[in-house]
Amino acid sequence: MALLFSMSSFALATTYLPPAVSLERKSLRIINMHGTVGLPKGQWEMFIQHRFGTFGDGAYNWYGFDQSYMRIGLDYGLGKRITTGASRSSMNKIADAYVKWEIPMKSKSWTASWYSNVSINTNHRATIAGEPFYYSNRLRFINTLNISKNFGDRLLIGVTPSFIHINLANTTTSSNDIPVIGGYTRLKLSNRYALTAEVQKPMSDQFYNVIGGYKNTNRPASPYLGLGFEIFTAKHMFQLSVSNAQSMNETYYMVGENGGNAFKNFRFGFNIVRRW
DSSP states (O other): HHHHHHHHHHHHHHHOOOOOOOOSSSSSSSSOOOOOOOTTTTOEEEEEEEEEEEGOOGGGGGGGGTOOEEEEEEEEEOSSEEEEEEEEEEGEEEEEEEOOOEEEOOOOEEEEEEEEEEEEEOOOOEEEESSOOOGGGEEEEEEEEOOOOOOTTTTTEEEEHHHHHSSSSOOTTSEEEEEEEEEEEEEOSSSEEEEEEEEEEEEESSETTTEEEEEEEOOSSSSSEEEEEEOOOOOOOEEEEESSOOOSSSHTTTTTTOOOOGGGGGGEEEEEEOOO
16 A cells, blocks of 8 residues: 555646646747747756648659758857847758847736847858859748737737848849748647637738839748647647748748748748757
8 A cells, every 4th residue: 555655746846737827838849939938047958840842742752741841959048038049950951049128017817029130041141142142141030029918828829020131142033132021929738738820911012122222022922821729738838830931031931932831832840849
């Protein structure tokens, strides 16, 4: 009896209890997009992202699983309201760094933050642009105002107006500066599971360019869309997703031609998140 009691006590002591945090604080990212909040001061979060080929690649390519890109990064709570991080992607060999400032809010159900990111395409210069080549050709920037509301810790809804600047652009058909509107949601199913979704879309066919003023430009035929399923474990979060974007960097998938919204244009992906 004593042995059975001891074993049951050990089982209760080691039973996993999900972290007692609200929906917006489960992780820094929803699928590809950043959520509103940052990390507590001194805390780290490591993330590993994988994206595969499209389901339309067919059985010969295992419906996209023969093709894979990866992104790995590290985030750190620099201050009470400031989080920073850096990552590296195999697609286009992109390195990026960001800072996020959580804006003080009076209401506990509302959160807001300012997110700024710079990405660097470290590919061979010949694949980026011709001569004369400038280092600034490699750079893209994004600034996002992120606002979210938590409805009874069951539903989280966020909106993300963004402004993207691309240093190198074909100014006859596109703009260096592109406004984008987007949003995301997280629906809690239980303490261990949640559903997520996110969308991003350039706001207008007519953008302003420093050279030439307002003009009609090419933009993606379909917005970026992503659907996800989250699993919380004792030490990790697993985020499974399908989306129509292969890139995992904001300044690429937000304004890139991700493919249409037909099922064949979507692809499987997953994120692994570890916080300590």
